[in-house]
Amino acid sequence: MTGQTDTGCPTLIQWQPYYSVGNRYLDNQHRQIISLVNRTYQSILLGEEKETLRTVMRRLVDYVDHHFHDEEILMQKHDFPGLESHRAEHSRLTKDTHDLQRACLQDDSPSAQEVLSFLKQWFLTHVIGDDKQYASYLSEDEVPVEVSASAPKAEAFSTAEVLERFRKEQEDPTDDE
Numbered sequence: 231m232t233g234q235t236d237t238g239c240p241t242l243i244q245w246q247p248y249y250s251v252g253n254r255y256l257d258n259q260h261r262q263i264i265s266l267v268n269r270t271y272q273s274i275l276l277g278e279e280k281e282t283l284r285t286v287m288r289r290l291v292d293y294v295d296h297h298f299h300d301e302e303i304l305m306q307k308h309d310f311p312g313l314e315s316h317r318a319e320h321s322r323l324t325k326d327t328h329d330l331q332r333a334c335l336q337d338d339s340p341s342a343q344e345v346l347s348f349l350k351q352w353f354l355t356h357v358i359g360d361d362k363q364y365a366s367y368l369s370e371d372e373v374p375v376e377v378s379a380s381a382p383k384a385e386a387f388s389t390a391e392v393l394e395r396f397r398k399e400q401e402d403p404t405d406d407e
């Protein structure tokens with residue numbers, strides 16, 4: 231699953247078609263999370279300044295919070311029976327992400343290998359282990375109705391950008407990664 235971007239930067243996770251949960255909006259959010267996970271991984275590997283890492287991880291944590299919120303809106307809308315256990319898992323993953331963020335900013339921060347293992351397992355647990363369960367309840371093209379009100383503050387990977395990409399993909403479904 232590890233690889234390289236076009237610019238030669240190492241990647242921890244690469245999007246795979248079987249990651250799809252059957253909803254384009256949430257698939258795009260998962261792609262954005264992969265980008266942020268890879269950027270975090272690269273920042274640690276490159277030994278970038280703590281302030282850069284702090285910004286990158288803040289963006290990841292904010293985006294994950296936002297994504298979980300959107301998922302819960304859609305699961306609730308469709309009376310997904312596993313909503314409460316999924317919410318509990320979101321809480322656990324949120325805590326793990328915040329803990330990792332804190333650990334990476336301390337002097338005795340975890341090694342790149344530890345971060346690699348954590349983030350990869352974290353992502354696969356969330357998408358493959360949990361999100362696949364709601365896939366059959368959602369239609370391909372719907373979006374969470376409260377999405378504009380829950381937009382993250384981060385400059386990049388904003389809800390507007392995700393929606394723009396979502397619309398673009400609808401216009402040209404072959405334009406994929």
Ligand SMILES: [Fe+2]
Pocket residue numbers: 260297301356357361
């Ligand atoms: Fe998800």
